[in-house]
Amino acid sequence: MVEVKTIQFDKPVVKGTIQVPGDKSISHRAIMLGSIASGKTTVTGFLEGEDCLRTIDIFKKLGVSIEQNGTDVLIESPGIQDWTTPVGELYAGNSGTTARLLLGILSGSSVNSVLTGDDSLSKRPMKRVTIPLQSMGASISGNDEGDYLPLSIKGESLKGIDYQMQVASAQVKSAILFAGLNAHGLTVVKEFAISRDHTERMFKQFGANIQQDGNVVSLQGGQVLKGTDVVVPGDISSAAFFMVAAAMVEGSTVEFVNVGLNPTRTGIIMVLEKMGAQVEVLERYGEKEEPYGTIRVSNSHLKGISIEGDIIPTLIDELPIIALLATQAEGITIIKDAEELRVKETDRIAAVTNELNKLGAQIEATDDGMIIKGPTPLKGAKLKSYGDHRLGMMAAIAALITEGPVEIENPSCIAISYPNFFEQLSDLIKKGEDE
Numbered sequence: 100m101v102e103v104k105t106i107q108f109d110k111p112v113v114k115g116t117i118q119v120p121g122d123k124s125i126s127h128r129a130i131m132l133g134s135i136a137s138g139k140t141t142v143t144g145f146l147e148g149e150d151c152l153r154t155i156d157i158f159k160k161l162g163v164s165i166e167q168n169g170t171d172v173l174i175e176s177p178g179i180q181d182w183t184t185p186v187g188e189l190y191a192g193n194s195g196t197t198a199r200l201l202l203g204i205l206s207g208s209s210v211n212s213v214l215t216g217d218d219s220l221s222k223r224p225m226k227r228v229t230i231p232l233q234s235m236g237a238s239i240s241g242n243d244e245g246d247y248l249p250l251s252i253k254g255e256s257l258k259g260i261d262y263q264m265q266v267a268s269a270q271v272k273s274a275i276l277f278a279g280l281n282a283h284g285l286t287v288v289k290e291f292a293i294s295r296d297h298t299e300r301m302f303k304q305f306g307a308n309i310q311q312d313g314n315v316v317s318l319q320g321g322q323v324l325k326g327t328d329v330v331v332p333g334d335i336s337s338a339a340f341f342m343v344a345a346a347m348v349e350g351s352t353v354e355f356v357n358v359g360l361n362p363t364r365t366g367i368i369m370v371l372e373k374m375g376a377q378v379e380v381l382e383r384y385g386e387k388e389e390p391y392g393t394i395r396v397s398n399s400h401l402k403g404i405s406i407e408g409d410i411i412p413t414l415i416d417e418l419p420i421i422a423l424l425a426t427q428a429e430g431i432t433i434i435k436d437a438e439e440l441r442v443k444e445t446d447r448i449a450a451v452t453n454e455l456n457k458l459g460a461q462i463e464a465t466d467d468g469m470i471i472k473g474p475t476p477l478k479g480a481k482l483k484s485y486g487d488h489r490l491g492m493m494a495a496i497a498a499l500i501t502e503g504p505v506e507i508e509n510p511s512c513i514a515i516s517y518p519n520f521f522e523q524l525s526d527l528i529k530k531g532e533d534e
């Protein structure tokens with residue numbers, strides 16, 4: 100039976116201060132690097148989302164001791180050279196980041212393993228990482244020339260690579276950098292548009308020598324990492340749902356504390372400002388490692404804009420919720436150069452267009468994005484999540500402005516990245532009612 104959650108509000112306003120859960124990309128990398136390094140690593144602010152829990156399970160199977168207690172994690176590892184061959188398959192669940200980064204890590208390890216995933220992940224392309232990894236000497240095999248999970252990986256001695264990226268993807272860049280860490284010689288990755296740089300920043304935190312020069316990242320192989328203490332800021336991609344709620348619902352203001360402000364992730368702030376929402380960055384810390392701070396977003400008149408080019412990788416996961424925002428902006432919003440949306444947990448161009456149009460939105464899907472006409476009043480309807488957490492949250496936030504209830508099919512997928520989403524939504528609405 101399909102699980103359905105019905106959401107209905109009566110003229111809601113969102114108000115208050117929230118701390119969103121830890122950043123998903125940074126949480127994955129903290130577990131990965133803490134497991135590659137030898138010695139003790141602590142992680143605070145870890146995201147207890149299903150994707151990151153899958154990453155922990157995998158490293159436990161490789162012989163790393165990981166104790167997770169809520170958002171605190173203690174890792175004690177013998178180091179990548181002394182991992183043990185896992186019993187059974189390594190299951191990455193729904194998580195593209197887990198699968199792709201692990202392909203890079205496992206290729207240069209000394210263990211043999213089989214990586215699997217759920218139905219959605221088993222349809223997502225892996226060749227983008229297996230091709231560069233194979234040219235570094237990786238031994239990866241599977242169906243369709245290794246394009247899809249399950250994939251078998253035989254740990255090998257790798258050699259460095261000079262690689263020009265074909266897609267703007269931090270997962271591809273990171274997989275190559277992880278492999279490069281355990282390879283002989285120099286690895287160079289050249290991007291055409293800069294994608295999130297959490298891997299590069301965290302390599303430095305673990306004592307690696309890695310150079311970033313504009314779009315070019317390089318590192319010498321054979322570096323040995325040492326355990327350290329990692330603090331994970333709040334996930335701006337999770338905050339984005341309530342930023343959009345605050346920007347779009349009349350009378351609303353929300354303050355986000357301890358939220359990540361890494362410039363490779365803050366495209367959403369630029370978009371909100373350009374559309375006319377009020378956005379203030381109140382505090383900023385941690386420039387050396389991962390920048391974070393406090394932001395306040397308030398509602399005001401919104402206008403349509405064009406979103407394309409180099410900004411796309413800095414807001415790629417926010418495009419579903421930005422599409423909802425655009426339905427409330429005056430004029431046309433054009434999203435281009437975002438063909439990567441077609442290979443996420445679901446085809447997010449098709450899914451966003453289908454679902455928001457059921458509410459009365461006027462969105463036309465294009466090959467690489469969407470054209471959204473606004474403002475359109477939205478009505479209630481039954482929406483599919485497609486098992487995609489970002490689609491599920493988009494549907495819930497839409498319910499703040501629909502005339503009539505929104506029913507969400509399979510809402511539990513939201514726990515993939517934002518386990519306490521509905522609690523935080525209720526808190527903000529309650530604060531709005533109280534004021």
Ligand SMILES: O=C(O)C1=C[C@@H](OP(=O)(O)O)[C@@H](O)[C@H](O)C1
Nearest residue numbers: 124196267268269270271415416
């Ligand atoms: O490296 C990462 O942590 C991520 C990179 C992005 O994917 P791509 O690298 O496929 O663009 C993003 O969509 C994903 O949610 C997380």
Ligand SMILES: C=C(OP(=O)(O)O)C(=O)O
Nearest residue numbers: 193194195196197416443
């Ligand atoms: C695309 C996403 O994640 P992943 O690629 O790790 O599954 C996401 O979180 O929106």
